[in-house]
Amino acid sequence: MRKNVRFLFFGVILIFCTLAGSLSGEAKQVSIAYSIDMKNPDSHYFNVTMRVQNFQKKYVDFHMPVWIPGSYLVREFEKYVIGVKAFNGSGEMLPVRKVRKNIWRVRADKAKTIQFKYSVYAFTISIRNSFLDRSHAFINPSSIFMFIKELKEKPVRVKITPYPSWKTISTGLTASRKDPFTLTAKNYDQLVDSPIEIGSQKVLTFSVKGVPHEISIYGRGDYNPDSLIQKIQKIVRTEVGIMKDIDYSRYVFLIQFQPRGGGGLEHRNSCVLQMDHQALQSGKRLDRFIGLVAHEYFHNWNVKRLRPKALGPFDYDREDYSWLLWVAEGFTTYYGGRALLQAGFRTPKSAMNSIAGNARYLVSTPGNRVEPVDEASFDAWIKYYRPNENSINTTISYYSKGAVIATLLDLTIRHETQNRKSLDDLMRSLYQTYYKRLNRWYTEKEFEAACEKMAGISLKPFFRRYVSGTDSIDANHYLNYAGIELYKKDFTHEDSLKGYTGLRIVSKNGNAVVKTVLFGSPAFRAGIYTADEILAADDFRISAGDIAGRLQEKQPGKTVRLLISRRGIIQEIPLTLGLMPNTKFAVRRIKKPTALQKKIFESYFHTKWEEKVNPGADEKKCL
Ligand SMILES: [Zn+2]
Incomplete structure (x- = not known):
């Protein structure tokens, strides 16, 4: 009996210790929360506060990614950042110094709370950048939210204060039940992989195998909503049929109509598709759009989940x-x-x-x-x-x-x-x-x-x-x-009579300027360079509009005297035309x-x- 009492006593102590341990552990839990506002869309600046708690170090480095996964180019997102400041929990300013192009070092002196504040200019129309104006906000998190390397695996919370008249948000991230503008991500990688559209966009929905899919549409486009849903749904069904698995609980297609838009970018449970206003009308442009959907959506398996080494987890500081x-x-x-x-x-x-x-x-x-x-x-x-x-x-x-x-x-x-x-x-x-x-x-x-x-x-x-x-x-x-x-x-007989140069020409104010000389081509052998301006052929003036026809009408084997301007010096170069390569496969x-x-x-x-x-x-x- 005593033994039992003693066991009970030790048991109570053990439970108490575990509880105390977990309470103190919780008290010291590191947390990261971003808040972002867009008070003045005309300025194109997002204002960001990154609040870090219980990461008590003498120095803390804040990194801005230099690139966005899926697009393999160092874009230097840090160049859009201004007004970096840091404060402790009492509102006292902490010293900040830039130590690399994309890294700001805060002397935190083990402060329990760090509030790291900055603004980011966002006015590039692209699937890879962020954008803010009176019509909408598009957040590509890699170009907006900084990170602390040691805390990349920690869950993050994002509180968005939209421009007052904007009520709609579309993103693959999970929103709080009470507030659609409060989002969570299991870690920084997931945040970066979840672009966010905010504004008054249209939202269409459909489901495949019981899994909800959203189509968010920003901008004016000439399309029929039912037909758009039907086409995208068909692609989703077909590709799910190929891969025989859906690994997400929700997927979002973020469509943006832009004047000269084009291209898409894949994400884990969303993708961004940009196209011009008439892209959904019919014919080749519609085919291109459906092709774009099919490509970006397939990435949810190939790249986002089935991925080669180096494509996740990412090093956002370099290639x-x-x-x-x-x-x-x-x-x-x-x-x-x-x-x-x-x-x-x-x-x-x-x-x-x-x-x-x-x-x-x-x-x-x-x-x-x-x-x-x-x-x-x-x-x-x-x-x-x-x-x-x-x-x-x-x-x-x-x-x-x-x-x-x-x-x-x-x-x-x-x-x-x-x-x-x-x-x-x-x-x-x-x-x-x-x-x-x-x-x-x-x-x-x-x-x-x-x-x-x-x-x-x-x-x-x-x-x-x-x-x-x-x-x-x-x-x-x-x-x-x-x-x-x-x-x-x-x-054809006509093809065999066409002279071939191997030049690619662009028009500069209507003048014919060499863009590219194909290696080994007649123009290459003749010594024509990129940026040469072709002024005349056999003493007759030539322009960007008629150079192709004028040279093609001369027969293969014939030598043409080209008058060119190279870095401002006029000279004549003989060019012997070749036979057009037959690539009519x-x-x-x-x-x-x-x-x-x-x-x-x-x-x-x-x-x-x-x-x-x-x-x-x-x-x-x-x-
Ligand atoms: Zn791709």
């Missing part, structure tokens, strides 16, 4: 290099196209045209023979996002070439598995393994191993030649797996397919082999 953007972006481009085909927005014939278009791009881009696509990924920061006049000669788009590699791998897997597996199985398997089970990124080696496992063959030569090498791709070797082939349409079905080729064709293009694929003149000729 995060990845050799695998050709998978992150190229495969997403590929799946954007696949979704359009499966959802019926693209015909099998236009899917074939897209293959031909990619072939044309690779053949007519000299950079394809210079830079491997994995290196183009790594160099995205200095090349793809910072192109110059020579880019076409030195680099290749990891979007387009990545999509080509995806096509080749898809057809290889289908062929090697007797059409039992496809790239869809590979993507699902990678997603299940690295995101769902291991909850981490994948490496290049792991990606290659997964491809080999799915295809059941060694793909080392494939990766060596086409991914880390610049070998010319034997397209028909792969296309034949699906009973199709790439071919060049015959040159097209894709057609082969004549005698095997049963497997037919099977692959039918599952790949979602159509029967017997069906006519909208044959054009060439198609008729070959069938």
Whole structure:
């Protein structure tokens, strides 16, 4: 009995100690809360206060990200920051000194509370920046909210005070039940990955498999809401059907109509889509919009969850290099196209045209023979996002070439598995393994191993030649797996008479100025430079408007005397015209397919082999 009493006594002490420990632990819990207001939208300044509690250090560094994930360019968001001040809990000012371009150091002297205040100028219309004017506020958190490196994993709270007449907020972040303008994120990464639209935007909703989706629409656009919902919903359903999983509880499409808008940016459970006012009318622009939706939405798997090493967690202070953007972006481009085909927005014939278009791009881009696509990924920061006049000669788009590699791998897997597996199985398997089970990124080696496992063959030569090498791709070797082939349409008589220079011209006040000289082209051999102004050909004045026609009407082999102005000095340069390269690629079905080729064709293009694929003149000729 005494023993029992003693146990009870120790038990009480133990409970008390645990409780006291947890209470004191809670009292010392570090917390981060941002508050942001936009009192004067005409000034384009957001005013931010970052309140940090119980992070008691002598010095505390506040970092502004220099880039936004998904767009691989150092954008220097810190350059928009002004008026940095810090205070302790009693309102006494704490000394602040800038120690790097994007880092402010506060001498906190172990203050229990730090209030770090600053304003950010936001007036760039872009999916990658923030914006504030009388019509709306768009917050891309990486360009607004600073962070403390040691506290990046801590939960954060954001209290937004909107401009008084604005009642609507759209974001992937979770809002407080009582106040839609109070948001929480589980850590800084999630905050950065959740853009916020505030204003009077329209909000449409739909659901897929019981999961709510929102479409927030800022700006005036010419569209029918029901048709817009129906199109986006179709894309979501199709892609969910491909990946067979929805890993979010809510998804938000943030659409912005802008005068010259274009482009999208992916986030974990949202995306930003910018387009011009008429983009949803019909025809090619509508196709582009649907394609953009399909691309950005597919990123919620490929990149946001299934991600190469280096694409999260991020280092916001500097570049995060990845050799695998050709998978992150190229495969997403590929799946954007696949979704359009499966959802019926693209015909099998236009899917074939897209293959031909990619072939044309690779053949007519000299950079394809210079830079491997994995290196183009790594160099995205200095090349793809910072192109110059020579880019076409030195680099290749990891979007387009990545999509080509995806096509080749898809057809290889289908062929090697007797059409039992496809790239869809590979993507699902990678997603299940690295995101769902291991909850981490994948490496290049792991990606290659997964491809080999799915295809059941060694793909080392494939990766060596086409991914880390610049070998010319034997397209028909792969296309034949699906009973199709790439071919060049015959040159017409007129084509064979057109003179070719290899120049890309831009108009400057109507004058013809050289933008690019293709490597190895007749103009390159003649010694024409970028920025040369072409004044005349064979003594006749020439302008930007007529130079193409005037030079093309001269026959290949003929030498033209070009009068140019180079850095203000007039000189004459003879240019011998070449024969126009034939890049009139097209894709057609082969004549005698095997049963497997037919099977692959039918599952790949979602159509029967017997069906006519909208044959054009060439198609008729070959069938
Ligand atoms: Zn993308």
